[in-house]
Amino acid sequence: RLCRIRGKMKRRAWVRRGDIVLVSPWDFQSEERGDIIWRYRRDQAEWLRRNGYLEISR
Structure with a gap:
C-alpha cells in the first residue's frame, strides 16, 4: 500500500x-x-505483539 505521512506528523x-x-x-x-x-x-510494538494485537509475519 502506498501511504503518505500526514502534515501534523x-x-x-x-x-x-x-x-x-x-x-x-x-x-x-x-x-x-x-x-x-x-x-x-519499538516498546509499543512489542506490547502489541505480546498482547495478541499484532501477528508476527515477515
Whole structure:
C-alpha cells in the first residue's frame, strides 16, 4: 500500500522500512492508498505483539 505521512506528523516523526504504523485508508482507492496516522515505538510494538494485537509475519 502506498501511504503518505500526514502534515501534523511529517515534521516530528521519521518512518523507516520495518516500522509498525497505523494507516487510515482513503475513501477512494482504499485498497491501494492511505494516510499514516501513527508510528509505534519499538516498546509499543512489542506490547502489541505480546498482547495478541499484532501477528508476527515477515
